[in-house]
Amino acid sequence: MEQNKLMDLGDKIQSKTLEIYNIFEQYTMLNVYDSIYPHILQTNKKKDQLLSIRIKKLIQLQILTPEFFHLNSKLLEQKNLLEHAKSNLNKINSKKTPQDKMDCISGCCQDLLKILIEKGEDSSADNLLPFFIYTILNTNPENLYSNADYIENFRYSPVISMSESGYFFINFMSSISFLETLQAKDFEFESSSFEQYLKDPDSQKLPQKIDKSKSKSTIDDSEEKSKNVKINNFSKSISPKKIKNINRHKINHPLHFSQKINPNSGLRQTRSFNKKKKEKRISKKDLKKFQKHFKFQKVNYEEKMEENDSFVIVDILDQENQNQIEIQDELQIIEFEEDFPNKKNLNQNQNKNQNLNENQNQNQNQNQNQNQNQNQNLNQNQNENLNQNQNENQNQNQNQNENQNQNQNQIQNQIEIQDELQIIEFEEDFSNKENQNQNQNLNLNQIENQNENQNQIDYQFANIQSFSEIQPNDFELLFQEYKRLLQENQKLKILLSKKFQ
Amino acid sequence: MTFVTPNASKIVILGDSGVGKTSLALRFTHNEFHDLELSTVGAKCFTKSVHVADKDVHFSIWDTAGQERFQSLAPIYYRNSRAAIIVYDITQKKSFHEAERWVDEMKRHGDEDLVIALIGNKSDLNEYREVKMKVAQEYALKNNLIFLETSAKTGEHVEDLFMKIAEMLPSVHAKIPENLDHNFGIVSISKLEEKEKRKEKKNCC
Numbered sequence: 001m002e003q004n005k006l007m008d009l010g011d012k013i014q015s016k017t018l019e020i021y022n023i024f025e026q027y028t029m030l031n032v033y034d035s036i037y038p039h040i041l042q043t044n045k046k047k048d049q050l051l052s053i054r055i056k057k058l059i060q061l062q063i064l065t066p067e068f069f070h071l072n073s074k075l076l077e078q079k080n081l082l083e084h085a086k087s088n089l090n091k092i093n094s095k096k097t098p099q100d101k102m103d104c105i106s107g108c109c110q111d112l113l114k115i116l117i118e119k120g121e122d123s124s125a126d127n128l129l130p131f132f133i134y135t136i137l138n139t140n141p142e143n144l145y146s147n148a149d150y151i152e153n154f155r156y157s158p159v160i161s162m163s164e165s166g167y168f169f170i171n172f173m174s175s176i177s178f179l180e181t182l183q184a185k186d187f188e189f190e191s192s193s194f195e196q197y198l199k200d201p202d203s204q205k206l207p208q209k210i211d212k213s214k215s216k217s218t219i220d221d222s223e224e225k226s227k228n229v230k231i232n233n234f235s236k237s238i239s240p241k242k243i244k245n246i247n248r249h250k251i252n253h254p255l256h257f258s259q260k261i262n263p264n265s266g267l268r269q270t271r272s273f274n275k276k277k278k279e280k281r282i283s284k285k286d287l288k289k290f291q292k293h294f295k296f297q298k299v300n301y302e303e304k305m306e307e308n309d310s311f312v313i314v315d316i317l318d319q320e321n322q323n324q325i326e327i328q329d330e331l332q333i334i335e336f337e338e339d340f341p342n343k344k345n346l347n348q349n350q351n352k353n354q355n356l357n358e359n360q361n362q363n364q365n366q367n368q369n370q371n372q373n374q375n376q377n378l379n380q381n382q383n384e385n386l387n388q389n390q391n392e393n394q395n396q397n398q399n400q401n402e403n404q405n406q407n408q409n410q411i412q413n414q415i416e417i418q419d420e421l422q423i424i425e426f427e428e429d430f431s432n433k434e435n436q437n438q439n440q441n442l443n444l445n446q447i448e449n450q451n452e453n454q455n456q457i458d459y460q461f462a463n464i465q466s467f468s469e470i471q472p473n474d475f476e477l478l479f480q481e482y483k484r485l486l487q488e489n490q491k492l493k494i495l496l497s498k499k500f501q
Numbered sequence: 502m503t504f505v506t507p508n509a510s511k512i513v514i515l516g517d518s519g520v521g522k523t524s525l526a527l528r529f530t531h532n533e534f535h536d537l538e539l540s541t542v543g544a545k546c547f548t549k550s551v552h553v554a555d556k557d558v559h560f561s562i563w564d565t566a567g568q569e570r571f572q573s574l575a576p577i578y579y580r581n582s583r584a585a586i587i588v589y590d591i592t593q594k595k596s597f598h599e600a601e602r603w604v605d606e607m608k609r610h611g612d613e614d615l616v617i618a619l620i621g622n623k624s625d626l627n628e629y630r631e632v633k634m635k636v637a638q639e640y641a642l643k644n645n646l647i648f649l650e651t652s653a654k655t656g657e658h659v660e661d662l663f664m665k666i667a668e669m670l671p672s673v674h675a676k677i678p679e680n681l682d683h684n685f686g687i688v689s690i691s692k693l694e695e696k697e698k699r700k701e702k703k704n705c706c
Contacts, residue, residue, distance in 0.1 A: 124523035167546035
């Protein structure tokens with residue numbers, strides 16, 4: 001029992017450290033958002049567009065019905081909750097920080113779980129994932145890819161891999177990749193026409209269905225079809241020399257021969273981090289077929305090459321994108337480096353102000369630093385005021401500093417008291433081994449008392465609701481609190497390991 | 502709010518649909534069992550902490566969807582996990598073959614020190630048994646797996662399963678770091694270095 005109590009305490013401390021960490025993250029991401037997010041949108045622009053077109057087309061086809069997902073029709077009757085879930089998902093593009101975006105996703109999932117539970121359905125992952133995919137399909141929010149990318153790269157990684165909201169986020173990721181890798185054979189469509197239909201925003205030809213009698217000879221069929229089609233976009237722009245390039249870039253074009261021969265190859269491609277996987281190469285048979293196909297259209301090839309060179313352009317675009325990504329990465333790093341030193345300077349300067357309250361020179365220094373950080377909302381407000389009335393503001397600053405000092409003193413006193421308590425605990429622990437039971441009970445009570453004190457401290461910070469109100473001084477307090485919690489956590493661990501060895 | 506620690510170990514539960522993955526996790530974390538229609542706890546990341554030998558282990562147990570059409574998504578779920586529980590139903594032979602497939606996949610794509618457990622669930626339905634215990638046991642011995650037959654309904658061997666996994670996980674010792682500032686980012690550099698050293702050794706051989 002005592003063991004469990006101690007473990008619970010550890011959990012509480014850890015959740016508090018996380019809360020403080022979250023405030024830090026929230027604040028920095030709010031300030032950095034404008035300079036980072038546009039880059040992410042740019043790098044994922046292509047993927048976002050393709051995916052949204054694909055989803056629209058899938059809805060037009062009416063393949064992904066509730067029956068396909070084995071969803072009970074009862075579930076769709078609860079329109080209030082369903083719409084609430086959808087609106088939660090749609091909010092994702094209006095939120096700025098990764099935390100808020102993740103909250104949108106988990107809010108949506110929790111609404112869906114409510115529906116499942118109310119309707120008496122099995123609420124395990126077996127039902128949640130298809131239901132979630134179905135709602136994403138029907139809401140189709142913009143920029144799915146870049147949102148996922150942003151969260152994955154800028155949220156504290158243990159939260160993603162260990163917590164509940166992280167679990168829902170992973171569900172979000174996997175449903176995106178499900179929509180991306182849907183295969184034609186699941187719906188008995190012919191694969192090349194299916195893929196083309198999903199790529200072109202304007203095409204209105206429905207994909208052809210496979211005749212079950214001819215399904216074994218699909219390769220020959222498609223060859224004949226391609227001869228009948230006047231000139232394919234793909235065949236115009238391909239010369240025999242570029243066959244090697246196709247192989248290297250592994251572009252998933254419907255006319256990619258090796259794909260047709262292995263109907264399962266799409267499945268394997270989704271497990272992309274399979275390291276042992278060997279590169280697929282076009283076999284000799286495929287090559288011959290390809291060359292035949294090419295000879296047939298060789299006459300038109302050279303004339304029309306210049307007119308419509310779409311395939312080659314795609315190749316070059318890919319390379320350019322990669323270069324862009326590299327450059328953007330470097331830019332981001334530089335931005336970060338610029339941001340952090342400034343903040344450090346701010347903190348240092350304000351420390352000095354506290355010590356020497358009436359030094360006006362240093363206040364001016366502070367002002368200069370604040371001018372440098374134009375991104376921060378907080379400082380913008382201050383700057384405006386400062387430019388208007390410098391004298392008044394200096395007085396105000398002094399007053400603020402005094403108030404903050406008082407607050408700080410109070411909290412520091414509390415922290416000191418707690419530290420003393422802890423030391424007493426440890427002393428009691430190791431000196432009185434005879435009355436272990438009583439002492440352990442006492443210890444537990446004391447630790448619980450400490451926790452109440454911590455609640456008081458947390459309560460002060462909880463009052464700060466809008467992040468523009470946070471001042472750099474508060475950050476220092478937060479940081480101290482964070483450190484102290486880390487220390488306490490370690491002490492608890494040692495207590496545990498000594499008691500229960 | 503669920504706790505998050507850098508020492509928490511993520512566990513994935515894999516297996517065919519209807520095998521009892523969620524109820525196994527529920528039995529361990531909440532000590533509850535519901536028939537399908539009565540369950541009130543939805544799919545989520547179940548958490549529980551355990552103290553075994555001289556280490557704390559914080560489990561975060563991840564439920565996955567078992568249907569065939571979602572199998573290609575599994576890698577997204579089992580990334581970064583330290584243990585995998587592969588569940589089959591002893592009253593369904595088909596689910597055992599699925600489990601064998603999962604074992605192969607985890608051996609191929611999982612980390613080197615991934616702990617894998619093969620679990621035959623629903624041992625309370627012994628009358629309708631289709632998979633013999635000996636067959637599964639021999640298979641587990643061959644592949645170096647933890648093997649147990651459990652019942653989420655009666656709770657038989659469920660606790661043992663997670664205790665065994667906790668024992669198998671590499672230990673994390675509690676130490677007070679000298680400079681807490683360095684611990685702020687919580688990135689263990691020593692582990693990364695070890696991995697690099699291992700790689701170098703392999704290259705030499």
